[in-house]
Amino acid sequence: DLFVYDVQESPWPANEPAPYSFLVHALATLSGTRSRTIILNTLTNTLRALLNWHRPSLLPSLYLLSNCLSPPYSSVELGIGSSVISKAIQHISGLTSSALRRLYNSFGDPGDVAFEAKSNVRTLVPHPPLLIVAVHECLLKIANSKGQGAAKQKQAIVEKLLVSAKGEESRYLVRTLSLNLRVGAVRTSILTALARALVLTSQTSLGGPDRDHSPYHATSQLISLVQPPAAEGKKVSDPAREELHEKFIQAEALVKKVFVQHPNYEHIVAGLFNGGLGSLELHVPLTVGIPLHPTLGSPTRSLDEIYDRLGDLPFTAEFKYDGQRAQIHGERGVNNGNPSIHIFSRHLEDMTTKYPDIVHLVKCIFREQPQLQSFIIDSEIVAIDPSDGALKSFQELSNRPRKDVEMSDIKVSVCVYAFDLMYLDGEVLLTQPFRERRSLLRSRFPPFLPSDKGAGRLDHVESCESEAGKDAIEEFWQKTIKSRSEGLMIKLLSGGAMQEDGKRKPLPATYEPDKRTSAWLKLKKDYVVGLGDTLDMVPIGAWHGNGRKAGWWSPVLLAVRDPRNDCLVAVCKCMSGFSDLFYKEMVAHYSEGSDNCSRQPLWETNTGGFRPDVYFRPHKVWEIRGADITLSPVSLAALGLGSSSRGLSLRFPRFIKTREDKSPEQASTTDFLAQIWKDQQGQSKATAGDADDG
Ligand code: ATP
Numbered sequence: 001d002l003f004v005y006d007v008q009e010s011p012w013p014a015n016e017p018a019p020y021s022f023l024v025h026a027l028a029t030l031s032g033t034r035s036r037t038i039i040l041n042t043l044t045n046t047l048r049a050l051l052n053w054h055r056p057s058l059l060p061s062l063y064l065l066s067n068c069l070s071p072p073y074s075s076v077e078l079g080i081g082s083s084v085i086s087k088a089i090q091h092i093s094g095l096t097s098s099a100l101r102r103l104y105n106s107f108g109d110p111g112d113v114a115f116e117a118k119s120n121v122r123t124l125v126p127h128p129p130l131l132i133v134a135v136h137e138c139l140l141k142i143a144n145s146k147g148q149g150a151a152k153q154k155q156a157i158v159e160k161l162l163v164s165a166k167g168e169e170s171r172y173l174v175r176t177l178s179l180n181l182r183v184g185a186v187r188t189s190i191l192t193a194l195a196r197a198l199v200l201t202s203q204t205s206l207g208g209p210d211r212d213h214s215p216y217h218a219t220s221q222l223i224s225l226v227q228p229p230a231a232e233g234k235k236v237s238d239p240a241r242e243e244l245h246e247k248f249i250q251a252e253a254l255v256k257k258v259f260v261q262h263p264n265y266e267h268i269v270a271g272l273f274n275g276g277l278g279s280l281e282l283h284v285p286l287t288v289g290i291p292l293h294p295t296l297g298s299p300t301r302s303l304d305e306i307y308d309r310l311g312d313l314p315f316t317a318e319f320k321y322d323g324q325r326a327q328i329h330g331e332r333g334v335n336n337g338n339p340s341i342h343i344f345s346r347h348l349e350d351m352t353t354k355y356p357d358i359v360h361l362v363k364c365i366f367r368e369q370p371q372l373q374s375f376i377i378d379s380e381i382v383a384i385d386p387s388d389g390a391l392k393s394f395q396e397l398s399n400r401p402r403k404d405v406e407m408s409d410i411k412v413s414v415c416v417y418a419f420d421l422m423y424l425d426g427e428v429l430l431t432q433p434f435r436e437r438r439s440l441l442r443s444r445f446p447p448f449l450p451s452d453k454g455a456g457r458l459d460h461v462e463s464c465e466s467e468a469g470k471d472a473i474e475e476f477w478q479k480t481i482k483s484r485s486e487g488l489m490i491k492l493l494s495g496g497a498m499q500e501d502g503k504r505k506p507l508p509a510t511y512e513p514d515k516r517t518s519a520w521l522k523l524k525k526d527y528v529v530g531l532g533d534t535l536d537m538v539p540i541g542a543w544h545g546n547g548r549k550a551g552w553w554s555p556v557l558l559a560v561r562d563p564r565n566d567c568l569v570a571v572c573k574c575m576s577g578f579s580d581l582f583y584k585e586m587v588a589h590y591s592e593g594s595d596n597c598s599r600q601p602l603w604e605t606n607t608g609g610f611r612p613d614v615y616f617r618p619h620k621v622w623e624i625r626g627a628d629i630t631l632s633p634v635s636l637a638a639l640g641l642g643s644s645s646r647g648l649s650l651r652f653p654r655f656i657k658t659r660e661d662k663s664p665e666q667a668s669t670t671d672f673l674a675q676i677w678k679d680q681q682g683q684s685k686a687t688a689g690d691a692d693d694g
Contacts, residue, residue, distance in 0.1 A: 010053040018050055018057035020130035020165075023064055024172045030183035034565045043193030044200070051201045055273065060136030062265045065190055067181040069136075069143055071264045072348040073291050076143045078177065080154050082595050085110055085177055088158035093117035108602040109182070111175035118162065118170040127164040135161065135173070142177075180617075182604050186566055186665065191259055195251035198277055199244070251277055260293040260514040261286045261430075263348065286428050288331045288374045291344035293514035295378075295420075297489055297522040299533035301679070303477060306490050306521055307470070313496040313507070316438075317476055318463040319485040320522060321417050322394045323382035324661065326351070328416065330362045331374040339366045346661050353403045355381065357410055357456040364450045365458070377445065378420035378511075380461075386413035389457070391484035398660070407454050415457040418445060419489075422511050433509040434519070435493040465493075480525070487524035495519075533676065534625045535560065535650065535668040536659055538568050540605045541612030542590070545583075552583040553590060557612045558624060558653065559605060560637055561667045568618050569606040569670060571637045571648065572626075577655030590616050608647060609634030621662040626650035629677040641674035648673050 012019050026046040030039055043065070050058045063069055070076035089110075090100050095117055103113045138157050145153040158177060165173050175181050254277060258268060262284045271283030286292060300306050306315075325346040332339050341362045343352045352359060358381065366372055383396035392412075400412050421441040422429055429437050441460070448458040464476035480488055497504040498518060509519050524533065537560055542553035555573035562569045578586070590597040596617045601607065603618050631642065632649035639647045648670075 011049055012053070015054065017131045017133050018054045018061070020132050020135050020169055020173075021167075022046070022049070023061055023132050024168050027065070027172045027181065027183055028168050031181075034567070036189075036564065039189055039566070040193055040196070043189055044196040047193055047197035048200050051197055057132040059266055059269045060132050062190065062194070062269070063136060064132065064176065065183075066187065066265075067176060067179060069139055071266075071290075073263075073342075073344055073350045075350065076140070078139060078143050078179065079150075080142055080158070080177055081151075082110065082178065084151055084155045085114075085158060085174060088155050088162060089114050089117050089174070091155075092159050092162045093121055108598055108600045109175070109180075110178045111171040111173075111180075111182075114162065114174035115168070115171040118165065123163075127166075129166070130161065130164050130169060139176070180603065186563075187259075188256070189566075191256050192252050195255040195277075196248050198255075198272065199247045199251045202276065254280060257281070258284050262290055263293065264290060286376075286423060286430070288329045288376060288423060289340060289342055291327050291329070291342075291348045291350075292376070292422065293348065294325065294327065294346055295512050295520060296514075296516040297520035298516050298518050299676075300490075300521045300523050303473065303523065306523065309499055309518065309521065310466075310490070310492065311497075311499055313466075313498065314435075314493045315466045315490050316434075316463045316493055317466070317473055318419060318461040318489045318491065319417075319480060319483065320487045320489045320524070321380040321382045321391070321461070322484065322486045323380045323397050323414075323417075324394075326355075326358070326379050326381045326416065328358065328362065328377045328379060328418075329375070330366065330372075332366055332372065339363060347663065347666070351403070354400065354405055355414070355456065356405055356407045357414060357454055358416060360407065360452070360454075361416065361448065361450055361456040361458060364452070364455065365445070365448060368448075369444075372444070373425045374423065375421065375425070375445075376423035377416075377418050377441070378422060379416045379418040381414050381416055381456075383412050384415045384457070389415065389459075393484065394657075410454055413454075413456070415459050417459055417461045419461045420511060421445070430511040430513070433494040434491055434511075435509070437511065438493075461489075477523075487522065490521040490523065492519040533672075534623045534656060535571075535673070536621050536662055536666065537571065537574075537624045537653075538618045538664045538667050539590075539616050539620055539622060540568055540570060540603070540618050541601075541607065541610070541615045542586075543573075543613045549583065551587065553586050553614075554578075554583065556586075556616075557607065557610050558622070558650075559607075559618065559667075560670055560673055561664065562606065562637070562670045564670070565606070567604050567606050568664060568667070569635075569637045569647075570608050570610045571635050571673065572632075572650045572653050573610070574624060574653040574655060576653070577624075582655075590614070606636060608636035618664050621659040621664060621667050623656040623659050624650065624653050625656055626654065627652040628680055629673060638670040638674040638677070641670060642677045648677050 011022055023046065026042050029042045033039060047058065047061070050061055069078065086100060089095075090097060095103070100113070100117065103116050107113050107116060138161055142154045142157050145157075161173055162170055172181070255268070258271075258280050262268070267284050268280070271280050274283055300309070327344040329342040329344070330339055339362065341352065341359050342350060343355050343358055345351050381397070383392035383394075384390060385392060396412055397414070401409070418441060420434075421437045421444075424440060424444065429440070445458060447460060450457070464472055466473060477488060492507060492509040495506070495508040495510070498507040500518065507519050512519070537558040539556050540559045541557035543555055544550075545552040545554035555575035557570050558572055558574050559568040559570045592599070592614060596619075597614050599614055601615045603615065605615070605618055628651050629642075629648050630651050631646040633646060635647035635649040637647045637649070642648045
C-alpha cells in the first residue's frame with residue numbers, strides 16, 4: 001500500500017549534512033522486514049528526506065544502501081580483510097582477543113560483534129555525529145589505501161569511524177565494511193524508491209501536509225518513515241492516488257531504463273539535479289565507455305517449442321558459443337589519437353586488461369576504417385586453435401589469467417564472435433530491429449584477421465535463417481550438436497506478435513538491456529535430455545562427508561534467489577559432478593570457522609527444512625543440471641508458485657561448473673524454478689493426452 005508522508009521539517013537540523021544515524025535507522029528497518037511494501041516505503045521516504053533536506057547526501061546514501069562504492073565497471077574495492085576489522089574492534093573496545101573470540105562465537109556476524117563490543121565502552125567526551133557524506137569518504141579512503149602500510153591505514157580509519165559510531169551505527173558500519181549488509185534491498189527496489197522519491201518531491205498538487213507533527217529528531221521516531229499510523233499518514237484520495245500511481249509507474253520505468261543503459265548513480269544523480277526526471281534521458285544517455293546491462297535469453301526445450309512460440313515470425317538461429325560474453329566499446333581518439341577501448345563482462349566488470357589481443361584487434365579495425373568513430377558491440381569471446389580457427393572449450397579460455405595480461409604472455413588465442421551492435425558513430429541502435437542492427441554489424445565490421453601474430457580475430461556468428469525453411473534449421477541444429485558450441489540462440493529478426501499462454505503478445509526485436517526477453521530463445525544441447533535448462537545456484541551450506549568423502553563437504557546445500565523476499569532459499573542437496581580436486585578446494589575455501597563457513601546461519605538465507613552441519617557465505621554461483629523438478633517436503637523454494645503447501649526441489653542435481661561471471665544476485669530465481677516446473681507439468685499432460693488419443 002502507498003503511504004505518502006509529508007516531511008515538513010528536516011529530520012536533522014535544516015540544511016545541514018544528513019547524519020549517518022538517519023541512514024542506519026533505515027538500514028535497521030530494512031533488515032527487520034521481508035515485506036516489499038515496507039522496504040519500498042522505507043527506501044522511498046529515506047531518499048525523499050535526503051532530496052528535501054540535504055541533496056549532497058543522496059549519492060553517498062545510494063552507494064551505502066547498495067553496499068558498494070562505485071559502479072561495477074570501476075574497480076574501486078574496499079579491500080579490507082576481516083582481521084583488520086577485528087583488530088580495530090579490539091583496539092577501540094579494549095577487549096582481550098579471547099573475549100572478542102567469545103563474542104564472535106556467540107554472535108557470528110561481525111556487525112553484531114562490533115555492536116556488543118562497543119556497547120561496553122564508556123565515552124567521556126561525546127563525539128560529533130557521524131555524517132553520511134563523511135562515512136562514504138572514509139570508505140573511499142580505505143579503498144584508496146594501497147601499498148606498504150595500507151593495512152595499518154585502513155585499520156586507523158575503521159577505528160576512527162567506530163570511535164564516533166553510536167548504538168546501531170557500529171553494527172551497520174561493520175556490516176558495510178564486511179560487505180554483508182544483510183538488508184533485503186536490491187538494485188530494483190533502490191531504483192523504484194528513487195523514482196518514487198523524485199515524484200513525491202516534485203509533487204505539490206496533493207494538497208500539502210495535512211497535519212503538523214514533530215520533526216524526526218529522535219531515532220525512534222524515524223520508524224514512521226516506514227508506515228505512519230493511519231491517523232498520522234496522509235490519506236490520499238482515490239483520484240489523487242491514481243494520478244500518483246500513474247506518475248510512479250512512469251518515473252520508475254524511466255529511472256530503470258536510464259540505469260540499465262548507464263549504470264552510474266553519480267551521473268544519474270547529477271542528471272536529476274540538473275534537469276529533473278524530464279530530461280534525465282538526455283543528460284544520462286547510453287555512453288561509449290560505460291557498459292549497459294546485456295540482453296538475456298529465455299530457455300526453451302525443443303525446436304518445436306520455438307516454432308510454437310514464434311509462429312511464422314522470422315528468426316535467425318545462431319551458434320551459442322561456449323566462451324565469455326564481452327561488450328566491446330571503442331571510440332576514436334581526438335585528432336586520430338589512440339582510440340579508447342573497453343571490454344566489459346556480462347557482469348559489467350572492466351576486463352580490458354585481460355584481453356590485450358582484442359584491444360590490439362580493435363586498434364587495427366580503427367586503423368583500417370578511417371571513417372569509423374565509435375561503436376558498442378555485443379559478442380562472445382571464444383578460445384580457438386590459431387592454426388585453423390577451430391573452436392576450443394570454455395575450460396581453455398578460463399586458463400587465461402584474469403588481468404594485466406601482456407601480449408607476450410598469451411598462450412590461448414581467441415576469436416570475438418560478434419552478434420549485436422548497440423551503438424555506431426554517435427547513434428544509439430537499441431530501438432532498431434535486430435535485422436537492421438545485424439546488417440550494420442555485418443557491413444561495418446566484416447570478419448577480421450589481423451596480420452600481426454598474437455592479435456585476436458573478429459568473426460560473425462555462424463547462423464541460419466528461418467526463411468531457409470524448417471529443414472534447413474533442423475540441419476543447422478544437427479550441425480550444432482556435432483560442434484563445440486553449447487546449442488542455439490534463436491533471435492527474432494523483426495518485431496511481431498508471439499504465442500504465450502495461448503495468447504498473441506507483441507514482441508519487439510529491439511535490444512532490451514537487462515531483460516530476459518522472449519525475442520532471444522536459447523536451446524542448449526542438453527535441453528533435449530533431462531531438465532530444460534541448467535540452474536545457476538548458490539552453495540549455502542554442507543554436511544560432513546562420510547567414507548571416501550570424510551574430511552570433505554558432501555553433500556552441499558544449494559539455493560536459488562527468491563526475489564519476492566530478497567533472499568536465497570535452499571532447493572536441494574548436491575553430491576555429484578565434483579572432482580576430488582574440487583572437493584579439496586572446497587574444503588580450503590569453506591574452511592570451518594573462516595569468514596566463509598560457520599556453524600550458525602550468519603547470512604541471509606532460508607534453509608527451509610534442511611539442517612546442514614555448516615553454513616557457507618553465499619558468494620559463489622554454480623551451474624547445476626538436474627533430471628527434473630519435484631515437489632518437496634523439505635524445500636520452501638517457490639512455495640506458493642508450484643504448489644500451495646510444498647516447495648520445489650531439483651532431482652539428481654549435478655555440478656557442471658563455477659559461474660565466475662555471476663554473483664548470487666544473478667542466480668536463478670524461484671520464478672524460474674516454478675516456470676520449469678509448470679512447463680514440465682504441461683509436457684507430461686501433453687504426453688498423457690497423446691497416449692489417451694492413441
Ligand atoms: P547461460 O547460462 O545459458 O549462458 P546466461 O544467463 O549467462 O545463460 P543468456 O542470455 O541466458 O545468458 O544466454 C546467452 C549467453 O550465451 C550469453 O550471455 C552469451 O554469453 C552466450 N552466447 C554465446 N553465443 C551467443 C550468441 N550467438 N548470441 C547471444 N549470446 C551468446
